[in-house]
Amino acid sequence: MAIVAEKNLFTLHTDHSTYQMKADDLGYLLHLYYGERAEGSMEYLLHYGDRGFSGNPYDAGSDRTYSLDALPQEYPVRGNGDFRMPALIVRRENGAVSSDLRYAGYRILDGKYELSGLPAVYEAEQDQDVQTLEVDLKDMETGLLVTLLYGVFPKKDVITRAVRLQNEGQELLTLESVQSASLDLIYGDYDWIQFYGRHAMERNVQRIPAAHGAHVIGSRRGTSSHQYNPFVILAEKETTEDFGACYGMSFVYSGGFQAFAERDQYDQTRMGMGISPEGFSWSLKPGESFTAPEVILSYTGKGLGELSRQYHRILRHNVCRGMYKEVRRPILINNWEATYFDFNGNKIYEIAKQAAELGVEMLVLDDGWFGKRDSDDSGLGDWQVNEKKLGGTLGDLSERIHSLGMKFGLWIEPEMVSEDSDLYRAHPDWALAVPGKKPVRSRYQLVLDFSRKEVVDYIYGQISSLLDTVPIEYLKWDMNRSIADVYSNGAKPEEQGKVLHQYVLGLYDFLERLHRNYPQVLIEGCSGGGGRFDAGMLYYTPQIWCSDNTDAIDRVCIQYGTSFGYPVSAVGAHVSAVPNHQNGRTTPLKTRANLAMAGSFGYELDLNRLSEEDKRQISIYNQEFKELWPLIHSGDYYRLSNPFCMKQDQETAAWMHVSEDQREALVFAVLLNAHGNPSVPRVRLKGLKADRMYCSRETGTVYSGAALMSAGIVLSDLKQEYGSIRIHLTEMKQENGQSREGEIQ
Known part of the structure; x- marks a missing residue:
């Protein structure tokens, strides 16, 4: 099962990751874990201590070690003693900004939830074991019911998140900020990767330490904007293209947004995403509801490249629709x-x-x-x-x-x-x-x-x-x-x-x-x-x-x-x-x-x-x-170099596409700067089978997959500034000790 619920402990499994949370004895929904697939309860990770200036819920009585200002929360709100970035800010009819959400039940449903009037990831024909978890949180004072939605796609290592809010009370409530997802990580030293730019130069890559304080990006322009993109990554310091833990959030929304990463006083990191709170004020009369857009959440321990490929697959197969979803579009x-x-x-x-x-x-x-x-x-x-x-x-x-x-x-x-x-x-x-x-x-x-x-x-x-x-x-x-x-x-x-x-x-x-x-x-x-x-x-x-x-x-x-x-x-x-x-x-x-x-x-x-x-x-x-x-549109995509970090002797931008069966690959390279008496450009390939032989369609040269990925390939024809090459590799079949080029279907 993708979703397991036992004694208010909720575990969401994908093929390679586990996401876990628990409603504790006071009714607060605490986030326990998101990372490599694991079994058992992660509640042992929680730490309780008497923290100065970190207040305690009234229900905690004399227990000064229980503070929402220090515990990892699943959906943090303003006004309950947590002074970090909130996911929800609600103003009451009397002007007070205060919410206190407590666990009120759950449902596990087969298939993926839908969001009326909003785009959302959907369940495709090839998907298996997709499930939805709905967790209800309620503010008993105001009657606000908050339903957290989780869609689990095990084979794609993706968990989607969205929020529905229903005013079941008697007073007017005003939503001043509604974030669709919040993720508390109680351990780790992270970098914050986001994509900034301007008209005609979009999505430049910026990777900075997720240091103490809140790092906030977003758009106030009514659109997702050229200036910042609603896709962000939180990566451990040592994470590279091919190794290390990283988390992504992608907003399924085209208007103003906010995304943030905050490292708190206890070195915990909170990541969140939702509608921009600037210019947003949504009055919710008794009986009315509001649905926040969806966030696509994904984790991998195999580096930034694998995280990208997980997003490529879910967007290609479970977000894009219509007759041109899978077929070639006209030139x-x-x-x-x-x-x-x-x-x-x-x-x-x-x-x-x-x-x-x-x-x-x-x-x-x-x-x-x-x-x-x-x-x-x-x-x-x-x-x-x-x-x-x-x-x-x-x-x-x-x-x-x-x-x-x-x-x-x-x-x-x-x-x-x-x-x-x-x-x-x-x-x-x-x-x-x-x-x-x-x-x-x-x-x-x-x-x-x-x-x-x-x-x-x-x-x-x-x-x-x-x-x-x-x-x-x-x-x-x-x-x-x-x-x-x-x-x-x-x-x-x-x-x-x-x-x-x-x-x-x-x-x-x-x-x-x-x-x-x-x-x-x-x-x-x-x-x-x-x-x-x-x-x-x-x-x-x-x-x-x-x-x-x-x-x-x-x-x-x-x-x-x-x-x-x-x-x-x-x-x-x-x-x-x-x-x-x-x-x-x-x-x-x-x-x-x-x-x-x-x-x-x-x-x-x-x-x-x-x-x-x-x-x-x-x-x-x-x-x-x-x-x-x-091969280009359906193959796995690999970045082979970073054009933003070129050195004088390494000024070749390269990327490649690899078929799902790893029998075929296409390599592109561009020389960004040329110099006199240059060093020979080389690039290490990725995604091939080490024990297979590959033949270049252009030259007929045969290479082992292991050599291409370990020693790389020589780009000796890449000499002219702004020049480029394309290398089409196909698997060689072994017959009677002889190699021959494989048939590509």
């Missing part, structure tokens, strides 16, 4: 960097015509096809086709593209409105704006109030009308600004603290309708690139535009950081023109293609402008990607 060309707003139907057709000849399978028409939209200062919200600009209807253009044997896709930004638009002139109150205050502009656009159902319904009607009348197989859903003016004209003053979360719920409602009613449409998420790259969006959009920065060398770092928490199958990546439009760098076509292959693979340029040799190479790359896709 596409997007016209944005080729034309920007300066296009017409004929120009788009000519781009598509050349692309089709080279094996590209889809044309995506980007911004500028609708309303009055020849620049980014007008037209958003008016989702009517600009037939004068296109020289015909959108259906005409779609038909021309399809006549080439290609699919047709469209860029949209449904959450936004321009002040210079028919929609804004008709409904200025539909934009988020503080009364009497000039709004904060960003990219000349305002944010539509998706917390209001009538606004979501109207925009959905506009987009669904297009999908009902025009053959469209792909939507690029963009969102190009942060939310600054948080005020809804559709909510009462006392309800304004709900707006940001209700906005996200409105977004999810829109996307769920698209998913349900147009299952043939592939949706790619985007927010100025990677500004909303999170597990919540992957529930609706199985791939996300990784960054607006398409430079291959910058993408080495961006995609490296992304790989810690997200699978290659989720990464939108394209080959773009050089000099690059973001930073002016010139890189070889081969390198740009190799970086794009570590993602969805596509193009962001006008192929008509390339040389005949480049076109020939692109035709080859397209065919190769189609053949390599199963």
